[in-house]
Amino acid sequence: MSSGTGIDKAPERISEAEHAVMEVLWHRAPQTAVEVCENLCDARDWSIPTVKTLLARLVSKGALATQPDGRRFLYTPLLERSDYVGTESRRLVDRLFGGRAAPLFAHLAQSEALSAQDIAEIERLLAELKK
Amino acid sequence: MSSGTGIDKAPERISEAEHAVMEVLWHRAPQTAVEVCENLCDARDWSIPTVKTLLARLVSKGALATQPDGRRFLYTPLLERSDYVGTESRRLVDRLFGGRAAPLFAHLAQSEALSAQDIAEIERLLAELKK
DNA sequence: ACATTCAGACTACAAATGTAAACATAACGT
DNA sequence: ACGTTATGTTTACATTTGTAGTCTGAATGT
Known part of the structure; x- marks a missing residue:
């Protein structure tokens, strides 16, 4: 079950702030950075740059996939x-x-x-x- | 229940490495730094200095009490x-x-x-x- | 075509954490 | 009394995390 690829690269640890971002995307995906921010920045008192950093880190950790949509990206969870x-x-x-x-x-x-x-x-x- | 003093200073978060030290002291207390190391350094592949740092941090976080015993200290959990x-x-x-x-x-x-x-x-x- | 704008990428920087070496100092053997 | 040793203290340094500013380039409006 889960993890269909068999590759299983040592899943880098996801921090708490990152997890908050994942929650938003698990709730609904895909979303743009701005949308994620709309769902989080108030609650966590974050600014957009912060969300972007976290998204980037999650992508680099392999937890999110990006999909270009015009000039921006849509983010989708890879990690379930x-x-x-x-x-x-x-x-x-x-x-x-x-x-x-x-x-x-x-x-x-x-x-x-x-x-x-x-x-x-x-x-x-x-x-x-x-x- | 628990926390008899009513003081409840925002309990500083205990990291995972620190927690490992606490476990050893919850198991038996008081112990000296060397004893703690004997119970941990192998398993975690740590050196004594590391254990001492963690002990010091735990003391400063209020999670451990020290009690002088000759030239060294005995450490006892304060946090239950x-x-x-x-x-x-x-x-x-x-x-x-x-x-x-x-x-x-x-x-x-x-x-x-x-x-x-x-x-x-x-x-x-x-x-x-x-x- | 050109300026504006908006997105992601890169850079920044402080705090916490993991890990440990260097230093100082007090006790102990001789 | 003095050097050695055992202990705690201070300092160190890389990595991760939280949080955000700056840069760059492409899309867009006019």
Whole structure:
């Protein structure tokens, strides 16, 4: 699953600011730099140059593809959100919980990070798993 | 709970390398710089100076306390592991899953990051929660 | 054709991080 | 008393990250 090419160049790490840009593009793609900025600059208090830098870095990291559209570029994610999210989750679980998910879950439970909705959802998922 | 003083100076972020040092001290404390190194330098391929730098940074960030022991120092965590782990977990859940734990759980489930043991444990915790 | 404009590319620069060497100083053996 | 050693402190330096300004060239309006 995921990563069809088999090439798998050591996926360069994506920073938090870069991740914010990815989120916008995962939400809708392709978008121009200006559009991305419209969706971010207010929230993060960034200026367009900042967004452009981040886009460029993401392209150079292989996380985004560009596609010329007249004078500007359209940016599209190459890295899939589920891959990113999976990697980051695994990373955290490995680092903080010795790779085991249960202690993470316990922590979230204790810190009231679990809503009733979450709990219901998780029960449903557990039921799925046991089938 | 946790953080008894009420002072709560914006806890400076602990980097990954620093975290590795904290882990060692959470495992056993207090320890000297050399002892910490004995527990880390091999695994991380670090030299003693590196460990000392990290220890110093952690002290300056308020995550470790020092206690003189003859000519050297003994280092003890001030930051509790559960606090750190809680903060980091919440951080991830917020950033990647809009603060909801269920999607994280779903991801771990999908990526086979859940062992049978994990699942059993989580079921137990869920039962707890519902009491 | 020419000036304006708007996009991406290049450059900048401070803070944080990873990694470690150099320095200073206090204790200890002889 | 003195050199050696063990420790912490200071300094160093490359890389990554956050944040943004400047440059250059192509499209566009007139």
